[in-house]
Every structure is written in C-alpha cells, then in structure tokens.
Amino acid sequence: xxxxxxxxxxxxxxxxxxxxxxxxxxxxxxxxxxxxxxxxxxxxxxxxxxxxxxxxxxxxxxxxxxxxxxxxxxxxxxxxxxxxxxxxxxxxxxxxxxxxxxxxxxxxxxxxxxxxxxxxx
Numbered sequence: 001x002x003x004x005x006x007x008x009x010x011x012x013x014x015x016x017x018x019x020x021x022x023x024x025x026x027x028x029x030x031x032x033x034x035x036x037x038x039x040x041x042x043x044x045x046x047x048x049x050x051x052x053x054x055x056x057x058x059x060x061x062x063x064x065x066x067x068x069x070x071x072x073x074x075x076x077x078x079x080x081x082x083x084x085x086x087x088x089x090x091x092x093x094x095x096x097x098x099x100x101x102x103x104x105x106x107x108x109x110x111x112x113x114x115x116x117x118x119x120x121x
Contacts, residue, residue: 003045007037007056012063017070018077021105025070030102032112033063037085038094054091062088063097074099078117085121092121 012035017028037054044053066080081097096118104113 002040003042005039005041005044005054007039007054007059009033009035009056009059009063012060014064014067016067018072018074018101019105020072024105025072029104031067032100032102033067033081034098035059035063035081035085036096037089037092039091040093041091054089058089059085074101074113074115075117078115082117082119086119094118094120 012033014031014033015028016031017025018031019025019029037059039054041053062084063081066077066084069077069080071077071080078097078099081099082095085092085095096116098114098116100112100114102112104110106113
C-alpha cells in the first residue's frame, strides 16, 4: 500500500510587481498563490519529526522569494516556483502552483486572472 501525503499552502497573499504593462511593474498588484505538493514521506507518519517530513515553512519561503522577483508573465513566476521546489525540497513527487492576479487591468470588472502549472517531479 502506498501512502500519499498532500501538502497544500492555500491563498498565500503577496503584493508584487508582475505584469506585461509598465504600470503593473511600477504600481504592483495583489496576488494569491496556492501550492499543492505530493510526497510519499511515510516516515513522518510514525516519527512525528519535522526532519522526516516536507517542511512547508521552507516551501512558503521559496514562494515568497520567487514572488519578490518581478516578471512580465505569471507563467514565468509559476515556472520559477516549481523549478525551485524541485531543486530545493526533497521528497516531492508532484506539485501544482496557481497564481492569481487580483483586479487585473483589463478594462472591465474582473475579480482575478489565474495561471496554473503542474509538474510530476
């Protein structure tokens, strides 16, 4: 039997400077980021020790770092987050990140626009 552990960091809030338009890069906007990571670190189920688990504080710090780097496209930010996750966090077999730009400047009333990227690690 295979135990699959799902870790979700949901609706992390950031103020960042992502966007194609110059005004977005200067004024910034509010963003929500949700990340799902799948792991099979069974030892943590029994040991109750952080060293045997995926540390979601490490994941949050990684997302924060990447959100602080301005980008023209949300797709690019999502790629950086998943690439960093792959190289820096051990034990993850699958991950999905969703980045939402709140109130995007599109000439109409839109709550948010989102980009989702998922990857088997």
